[in-house]
Amino acid sequence: MTQLQTPTTLSVDSAPRHRLHPAWLVAGVGFVALLGAAAFRSVPGVLLDPLHEEFGWSHGTIGAAVSLNLLLYGLISPFAAALMDRFGIRKVVACALALVAAGSGLTVFMSQPWHLMLTWGLLVGVGVGSMSMPFVATITGRWFVRQRGLVTGVLTAAGATGQLIFLPLISALAHTHGWRLPSLIVAGTALAVTPLVVLFIRDFPSDVGARAYGAAPDSPVGMRVPAAGGASRALTVLATIARNPGFWLLAGGFAVCGASTNGLVGTHFVSAAHDHGMPPTTAASLLAVVGIFDVAGTIASGWLTDRLDPRYLLIGYYSLRGFSLLILPALLGPHTQPSLWVFIVFYGLDWVATVPPTVALCRELFGADGPVAFGWVFAAHQIGAALAASGAGVIRDLQGSYDLAWYLAGTLCGAAAVMSAVLRRAPQPS
Template structure:
């Protein structure tokens, strides 16, 4: 790593290499998280499991993915980014591979829910926030936008191919492909991901030369860091506004559309490959929209950006049940508008979290905010499955999801109204 950084000196900052490695890790994790949506119909046909049963396993996965976030960020402060991330990748690849032998619902809940859910929670938005805060002073919003967009790119790369494999060869080859991809990123993390800029003799990108350096790792227990930060942040109204708005964000994205859209398309006579291709098309728009959102969050009021993102997402979800009845433009219009702000909410939310709680505490605080995101996603994944099983349609779930987004568009306008940063003084995050 030092040799590469030396060769790059004067040409490009090594932080861009770090961002590229993290992008690939998040890409593999995104493909892993998207896999259960491809498996839902094949598992239903092979084992006779109901969508509510399969949705329960997915909801456990989504919930643990979020709840792992603050502890993952704290572990990165205590043990380092690379050891924490490599451990998670080993568990993720092993768990996905092991799932090829499952034959009962409890096995899916244990493997995909607990093992894979917890492991992917490390390779998540808290990883992005930690790396961006350590390696970048300038272009933070842009880099966070690009890293966040890796989730959309994961769908773009994996879903159509995985859906085609599932349609022609069953779900077991799907999980083996995903396990191999997860294992392939391990060497990149091992050899190309230093702990901090100072590890390769650099300062963060854009940091002034006279700025004081902050090196070293916390000596505290990760549990103490995570819960200490939560205790401090939870006294702030801004934290709860961020938490509940992101709860709605997760409910309306990963939990509902990410989990159920392919199965929903099947209700209207579309194949799994067509449903996955629709998600992939949304991924293309989100890759553009989230990167643009990062650029905008460096220049404009993040609260106003979030107001528009949540409002437009809510309207697109209310439109979704009608889109299937419009021959040509229905679903493409939904894919474009929904895709553009699928996860465009992340860069402004990270920016508001950093402004409100300070650079040092922000990754762990954001980890708790992401926990809210994934609890919302788990709620929607299971709730939509129950509504579909009882009503035979996803229409009510779409309307509820859209209405929640409109509520979130109002909530975010109350965040950080004073305009002055109020960094959390959490002793738990002190080195």
């Protein structure tokens, strides 16, 4: 019996030494899909002024469509995570890319505000929401044991990379050719990514005869499990985790995270800088530079999450972000002064560095329900982002500047740091 088993054992255990573990291929394709999703999500912020100039729609009206996009981006997330359990990652992400392509492509025909709500708001919001951060939690939870925090940081950084690549390009194209060409480019990019997802994404390591990267031979991580109840599971998990105070503290902090990044800076920074005399293309380039440093900051945050208490990381991130937002109104002007560059670097390092420690805490507090739980925490992130996107637009319409929006966001970041400080961790195994 021993002689029959030995060759099989050697071939399975030694395989990873001679070829790339399939977890890295799945992570790589996931990075590309997330890169595209982030690029698609960032487009409305660049097109805000061109749409205002062509149609005469107010900042509040356009901001409402962006708010719907952000809201759905978050609210769809827990259901998308549950549907990935039910139908598989590949099918859900492929359908999501099709929705993004349809929503972006149809914008070239719009003429009324409700058209913007339907396309960029509804279709693109549902599409990118299905490829949001719970997608990261699902991949890392199934395919990785070793380096899980680091991979979470790298995949999260895909958002910054997408912003880095697309923002200057879209801003330049919108400036020279109008906003319709960038919309068609987004649609074409979504369609181009779809074959990669269909060909290379697999749901579990056991589907390709492998174990999760770094998993022990007897570990259940990476083994296919019976399909859960689909979308109904998202509601069941919510009913369970809502009884845990840790969920509300994580969700409250992450709501502030969304308000102070995607909702405010991601949507209104270009317009706010333009109010101070800065060319929109310059402002979009600065926002892209934020993306450069966000890549470094988020990967570093993932590395630190594997080694430090995630709560302490969140306290530091929210505190430093709040301080930077409080001083931003004094830094904006027609030219990029050295002090503004300091803000860009500092803020970029902190942009979504909150994601790896938040994912780790969800996994720690809620176990196997961690990805779906993080979906609900991320929904709170996008609710905060939606409120900030529309609220900042209203503040701009009423007061003629965004200053009050920056001050409110900075204060809320201080509250998020306090929520992280009082969070209790789950008992740790010896």
